[in-house]
Amino acid sequence: MQINGEMVIGQRTLRGTAGVVRAIDPSRNDTMGPDFGLATDADVDAACALAQSAFDAYRNTTPEQRAVFLETIAEGILQLGSALIERAALETGLPTARLEGERGRTVNQLRLFAKVARDGYFIDATIDSALPDRVPPRPDLRLRKIPLGPVAVFGASNFPLAFSVGGGDTASALAAGCPVIVKAHGAHLGTSELVGKVIAQAVADCKLPEGVFSMLFGEGRQIGQRLVDHPAIKAVGFTGSRQGGLALMRTVALRAEPIPVYAEMSSINPVFLLPAALSNDRAAVAQGFVDSLTLGVGQFCTNPGLVMGLQGDHFDQFVEAAAAALQGKGAGTMLTPGIHKAYVGGVEQLSGIDGVTLVAKGKPDGAGCAAQASLYVCEAATYLSTPALESEIFGPCALLVRCRDAEQMQQVAEHLEGQLTATVHALAADRAHAAALLPVLERKAGRILFNGYPTGVEVAHAMVHGGPFPATSDSRSTSVGASAIDRFLRPVCYQNVPADLLPDALADNNPLGLTRLVDGAMQLPQ
Amino acid sequence: MQINGEMVIGQRTLRGTAGVVRAIDPSRNDTMGPDFGLATDADVDAACALAQSAFDAYRNTTPEQRAVFLETIAEGILQLGSALIERAALETGLPTARLEGERGRTVNQLRLFAKVARDGYFIDATIDSALPDRVPPRPDLRLRKIPLGPVAVFGASNFPLAFSVGGGDTASALAAGCPVIVKAHGAHLGTSELVGKVIAQAVADCKLPEGVFSMLFGEGRQIGQRLVDHPAIKAVGFTGSRQGGLALMRTVALRAEPIPVYAEMSSINPVFLLPAALSNDRAAVAQGFVDSLTLGVGQFCTNPGLVMGLQGDHFDQFVEAAAAALQGKGAGTMLTPGIHKAYVGGVEQLSGIDGVTLVAKGKPDGAGCAAQASLYVCEAATYLSTPALESEIFGPCALLVRCRDAEQMQQVAEHLEGQLTATVHALAADRAHAAALLPVLERKAGRILFNGYPTGVEVAHAMVHGGPFPATSDSRSTSVGASAIDRFLRPVCYQNVPADLLPDALADNNPLGLTRLVDGAMQLPQ
Structure with a gap:
């Protein structure tokens, strides 16, 4: 795959017209080609409009469809082969072996979230049966978690694969059923383009609505701020500096509609x-x-x-x-x-x-x-x-x-x-x-x-990569591990909804085979 | 129990010295006795310091201890008998039958959260076993949810029992293991005093640290703002107007440390x-x-x-x-x-x-x-x-x-x-x-x-009393039903922690009898 300096807006790849930046080789402290075109405000708005229009269709895909989508992305990243590793090494100064390890982690992370989607624990499916003879009668109540909406993800500089365009925030948001718009990090533009195009191709291969994924280039804070300020965006994932995270939180605090910001910022461990x-x-x-x-x-x-x-x-x-x-x-x-x-x-x-x-x-x-x-x-x-x-x-x-x-x-x-x-x-x-x-x-x-050392963050069900402020903006969450999906969900209760209108997750015959809390007791699928 | 115009700060009952207010009988639009003393800033600080000092001991109580505490509060509210109903009717203009029904709901809610504490689903206990032979080896990873810390609760005017001093926010926060400081609503001061003293008595009867509960009177926004601005406070529960909720959110947004605000504000249903x-x-x-x-x-x-x-x-x-x-x-x-x-x-x-x-x-x-x-x-x-x-x-x-x-x-x-x-x-x-x-x-x-009407909110596992802004400040949460406890928790991961230092929730022999996610699969207790 060629690196052309292009962003991804749905199924379009394009050179942004708001200016030009180049990638930097930090080992030489010098720039390298090609020129990357920067996003205009209109590009942000176009990506957000596409994401919003894709949301209902994407969130109603089956867990299996979302799992296959995540696995397709993983496969696509692997198929980039050495071109990805070489470009990432040039842009970050990180050794090839480290980047190969990080690619393995990125792919495993996408596959873990495929499993998380299939298992469906995150849905928190809950049923309280009607009690028509109680005084007063209890209605039929059923709860599931649904995705929040389109998520803005900010690529991190220090994990150009595992916490960037196709990294943990993207994987967990997509698994939850949220379209994703990534603001790529300027420290690895070419790496971002390669992975961004892989995800766009996976969207097409899986016949998903194109707004499920976009990726934008921007310099300074303008594009990021416009993105998190857009009414279509319903949550933000960020890994970076305390200063950057706090700036993001301030921007979001000025929105008419408050939304969660998951900023992983600083820690001295x-x-x-x-x-x-x-x-x-x-x-x-x-x-x-x-x-x-x-x-x-x-x-x-x-x-x-x-x-x-x-x-x-x-x-x-x-x-x-x-x-x-x-x-x-x-x-x-x-x-x-x-x-x-x-x-x-x-x-x-x-x-x-x-x-x-x-x-x-x-x-x-x-x-x-x-x-x-x-x-x-x-x-x-x-x-x-x-x-x-x-x-x-x-x-x-x-x-x-x-x-x-x-x-x-x-x-x-x-x-x-x-x-x-x-x-x-x-x-x-x-x-x-x-x-x-x-x-x-x-x-x-x-x-x-x-009796160990904190570097090395296992991607597992019991991992927590989070913590009280200023480690993160929201201690209730983790950005690594299966529970990262919980960041992008909210509960909805269905009261006396007719059986033929209930979502599969809450249907009597449990067609998704979910573990569900029924009348206060956990029930494993038969 | 006498109504003396007193607040509760830990095990002290006292008349605040920052001024005096009286309760209002809305059917006559006139005030009634006694005088209620208002909290000083020092009272807020004292309640917060007590709550902070009680936190570690309280959160390490067993689920059974917390359940008994909640049941003791429920029993104490019932034992107030007609005195509570009569005072609440005078202060709110609500009919006696409605208030008796609301008392039943309040007591059932406390008992539901006793069950929630005992069941322990909220702990999200998760274990990923060590894989010493994997390359690289996987450490032993265990996750549980722990309480956030002291919670500020604002009593609501429209449910003087079920969403006030001993209401849903208080019950769910106490069940989670969080000390609670209630800012009583001026619309039912005497009702608040009665219930506040019941909770303080339950703290003593259950031999809990006194800082587990305090209740303050304040006029205007001064006391509430000082409370949510206090570094000891780690979350806020509020039910009231959009204007009031937004003001609270603005105050909290100025804190050095961000904390979650759960404001249930307005809805046209x-x-x-x-x-x-x-x-x-x-x-x-x-x-x-x-x-x-x-x-x-x-x-x-x-x-x-x-x-x-x-x-x-x-x-x-x-x-x-x-x-x-x-x-x-x-x-x-x-x-x-x-x-x-x-x-x-x-x-x-x-x-x-x-x-x-x-x-x-x-x-x-x-x-x-x-x-x-x-x-x-x-x-x-x-x-x-x-x-x-x-x-x-x-x-x-x-x-x-x-x-x-x-x-x-x-x-x-x-x-x-x-x-x-x-x-x-x-x-x-x-x-x-x-x-x-x-x-x-x-x-x-x-x-x-x-095919029903939205009034009447069942207190159940599948209930959601929440929703996107401006219905609430945080659509990820509910303020009614078992899931309300999730608002006051955060995950902690224990990596290779020696068995004799692990919390009971994560011990190999599962002494609390919890449902746990073990190596990615849900396991019911034996």
Whole structure:
């Protein structure tokens, strides 16, 4: 498939006429062809009108039809072959092996949502039978969840496949029955075009209404703002910076009709090293931590940016081991010049804070957007009294925090803002300490993990990639895993609706074979 | 139990010192004793601090403990006996029989949420087993829902028991594990004090931390705004006017940390009369409609305020029959002087709109806040071109809309704002017409009912009392029925958490006997 600088509006592929941008190769910090045409306001409106007109037909497709559609997209992405990986590598600076892994995850994610659509648990089918002899009589009541409407998805820079055009937000919204309009991320325009065209082709192959999918290019915030401001749009999925997410939330707050915004924004992913765990295995813990910190040049939402330990020899030895491990790490190319600049600025600011001391640096910066890893340490008292230390520095930089005692470590936990993850390293001897931390971490994070590292987000039914603000704008949701579909649904009750007008999900003979809550008890399909 | 003009802050009962208000008897439009002391800002802060400090302990109570707590509240409300009903009747003008019925509903609602707590479906317990041999290995992942934190509840004027201090928002939030702070409604201060003290007593009887419940009096918006602005508050439940709900949403939008606002605001609850149904039974349909319209002096969120029919003799005869039925209806006392004044103003405004014609009035206004029912008619073309006709007039007033044909009726449906309910009267011969309306109504309303009237909201598992904006601020939710608990929960994932630290809901041996999703398949307890 050729990269022509084209967007997708339903079944049309076209060069936008609002201007031209080029993709950037961050390893050279230079642009590359072709020119990509930017969307006009009219393009946004056209995509929204198509999505709105497609909604009723698309949401009334069967679960099987939606599943096949998602599987067709997965197959189409695989069939792009090495062209996709090569373009993504050029545009992001990410290694080929990582991108191949991410492609596997993207395809598995689409297939998981095909299964989620077929299983139909998300429908929450519920039936309360009529009780005509009760005083007063109870009517026949049936509930199912239906999709919200067209969803605006913002591609993320750091997962050009798994959280971009055909990524988790798109897969979960399409599985729910929502048309999707993607605002492609400027950091991987060609990759976006390739995947966008695959999805448009899958729409045609599956004989779905064309408005089910569109993808637009835009620079700055104009196109994104117009998109989320459009009355046809009923929900927004976003992964990016706190600043970007907050701007989106402000735009949506000014709409006449409020809609949900699912913005996954920032997290420093605290790691608590409890004494017995540190006593047992501090060299391995240090190595694992540094590997996690520098994975993908630290460009993960779940990158461990803050590590707490209790003062003493074992913590000092952990710091030494982490320093040694970090010094061996080479400078990796970051995704964009902007991310690289923000990282360098963030590290510089951190290093200038009173009480924060440099522990180690990775190998020096190379060409283009290559970034040097860095590790700092401070006392917990400094951490607790310095608000600036709570900000995420996106990239391979972490702060180690030396706590006086368990009580002070608990204070640090209580002091944290909302997080995507919180990690505890603990052995059996740490149980009392871990048990005290756990309720605090439950209030602070969407995922709590033991004796591991937070990078690596399994796409599964029990995954939560979410958490209290500012980790996300809506702690009730996850953007990874089967439950991500719940973001795009709302319940409707059918009271005394004649059998021949009831949706299949609620018909007496259960033609979709759903698990349903009937008169207050869960019933598996026969 | 004495009414002393006291609020409840944890286990303290006290007269607020920020001023004094009295309750109003709307049948006489005059005040009555005692004086109620208003909350200071410090009272709000004290209630919030208590709620925050109670949260971890309360959310870790067992489902059984929470169920017993809710049942204790229900029992306490019943034990107030006639004192509660008499005070509520004085303060609201509602008849004793209605209030006794509402008390039954309130108690049943508390008991339903006791069952919901025990059943534990709301926990969404999910387990994905570790796959150590997979490449890469899958960790052990377990998900449960936990409560959001302290919830601010605003009592509604029109259900002094079922949607006030011990009503649906309170019951569902307490069942979820959230402490509750109620801002009592000024329209039934003494009723609020009685129920508030019952809940505080139940907290003590069940040996729960005192911060689980507080109830504050406040005039105007100051206390409510301070409450929803407090960092301890993590969600808001509100039932009231569109103006009040929007003001609350604006206040919350300015918080540093965004939180969900569940505001149930306004709905005109359209009714579609299809030709065969009208041909068959127009007198009975007209009588049923007028009974529903005037029930409780029209002061239901689900009051049918808009009726569509196709032009012709049958519709004209329906209008005549409705007029006759309405003329027999006496003027009922409205809840407050403010509501009465707004109703009179709304009807006056409606009657002044070009193309809107009076059909009938009920019996004339009596003393105090008594209100005369009224019925108007217009052509669909007028309805479609007059935005003012979409506003709710809270009270016993409806607008009949004469549609040229089925297509124009469909246009009216498409033109509607979000609604709590939409009603269709249809027989088998109307099937094609009803099938065309249904997808539109699904997009517009939270509950769709056939051949009935929308007043009367069953408290059941399949009920939805919600809907797209402006019916509510968040169409993903319901404020009545078992699913109301979902508003106050968020998911947390536990990754490789040691067995002895896992919550009971996720333990291997399933000690709570929950239905759980295990490796992608629903498993009923053994």
